[in-house]
Amino acid sequence: MRFSDINGNADTLKALSGMISSGRIPHALMFIEPDGGPAFSVAMAYLQRLYCHSGTAEDSCGECPSCNRVGKLIHPDIHFVFPTTSGQSSVSLMPQFRALALENPRFTEAELGAALGIDSKSSLIPVAEAREVLSQLSLSALEGGWRSVVIYLPEKMNQEAANRLLKAIEEPEPQTEFILITHSPEKVLQTVASRCQRLQLGAPVKAPEFDQPELLDDLMDAIVRRDLYDALEAGERISALPSRESAKAFCKYASDAMRNVFLAQQKMTLAQTVSGNAAAWAPKLHKSFARGALAALDNANRMVERNVNMKIIFADLANKLYRING
Ligand SMILES: [Zn+2]
Structure with missing residues (x-):
């Protein structure tokens, strides 16, 4: 090579x-x-x-x-x-x-x-x-x-x-x-x-198959403002996604965004710039936020696979993200 x-x-x-x-x-x-x-x-x-x-x-x-x-x-x-x-x-x-x-x-x-x-x-x-x-x-x-x-x-x-x-x-x-x-x-x-x-190397991570990025934007805006009520409301809208497959697509999309937040916080990018809103969120989030958020999203994804009630899963996710940024 x-x-x-x-x-x-x-x-x-x-x-x-x-x-x-x-x-x-x-x-x-x-x-x-x-x-x-x-x-x-x-x-x-x-x-x-x-x-x-x-x-x-x-x-x-x-x-x-x-x-x-x-x-x-x-x-x-x-x-x-x-x-x-x-x-x-x-x-x-x-x-x-x-x-x-x-x-x-x-x-x-x-x-x-x-x-x-x-x-x-x-x-x-x-x-x-x-x-x-x-x-x-x-x-x-x-x-x-x-x-x-x-x-x-x-x-x-x-x-x-x-x-x-x-x-x-x-x-x-x-x-x-x-x-x-x-x-x-x-x-x-x-x-x-x-x-x-x-x-x-390569393009910054992204998940093009998820077509409702505003669901994550609303949730993260609430987390950044430290508004638990708005975060839970955003979680409720995510739980209304039409299928378990689309809920899993949300988890993957959100995980990729959190990796970009991490990269932006570590200033790890060289030739590329971090895409989307991750760069805007990064300075307003706790240093360990991405790590904790990725664990919470992993857990949410597992719960979706196990047929746990969607309202419970995403209320729990919103609550956890709110606390991680505390
Ligand atoms: Zn040679």
């Missing part, structure tokens, strides 16, 4: 090749993208340029032995970590991961789960993976250059795993690089995320 093989994201690609040609290579990069986005391709094009023996300032050559090994995901100094289920590991499932990523580098979380034969919803990155990475990094680079770890979905690291890796990210060995690819930056342990240079 070369930079020139990637469509769009020109500003980010230019920033990345600039880091390499200037020798100012961050020890940890975190790519933020929507599920199914270009981050894996971008990460591999970046590593290929970093490892290439005869590239230009802008791009790898695509032909030398290093490019060949990086391109086939078999370079011995590049390690991959991704969520699995118990009894499995990134090392044991690497052949399946490699086959999927080579065929479709824009794979989604669900496609990865299917390729690995695991339930992607319950998968995680346990502390054993962190130990494995640290032991691999303790060996000297097999080819004498950079050693890299690509962590796909760091939001799925449990606390213990994240704490183990944190030390390696905080006090990196020379010529060691971590690349994190996340779909939910708000769920990445803050101490890890803050150590990474963050880059947004």
Whole structure:
């Protein structure tokens, strides 16, 4: 994969090749993208340029032995970590991961789960993976250059795993690089995320299938004004959506908006600006609002699936959001 093989994201690609040609290579990069986005391709094009023996300032050559090994995901100094289920590991499932990523580098979380034969919803990155990475990094680079770890979905690291890796990210060995690819930056342990240079890829998350954005606007306006009565009234209107499917679409739409609020609060966007009203709400909301709101929306979505009374679900949601912004 070369930079020139990637469509769009020109500003980010230019920033990345600039880091390499200037020798100012961050020890940890975190790519933020929507599920199914270009981050894996971008990460591999970046590593290929970093490892290439005869590239230009802008791009790898695509032909030398290093490019060949990086391109086939078999370079011995590049390690991959991704969520699995118990009894499995990134090392044991690497052949399946490699086959999927080579065929479709824009794979989604669900496609990865299917390729690995695991339930992607319950998968995680346990502390054993962190130990494995640290032991691999303790060996000297097999080819004498950079050693890299690509962590796909760091939001799925449990606390213990994240704490183990944190030390390696905080006090990196020379010529060691971590690349994190996340779909939910708000769920990445803050101490890890803050150590990474963050880059947004692809369009900001949005859910075009929901056609009544004013329902969320009214609810959020009430939350921002700290008006519980109006918030509950907005909740009542949401509960009158015509079907459980449309209520679930609302939850997804609202969750995507909350991720944008989070990005706006963290000033995590580079080439893109945060879309819609999220940017306007962000400065008026509590710093931990997005995190709490996402948990409340997850819960509401589960209640919709379980056929709980819609009025109860959305009155509860409005009430919770009001309190989170207290
Ligand atoms: Zn090359």
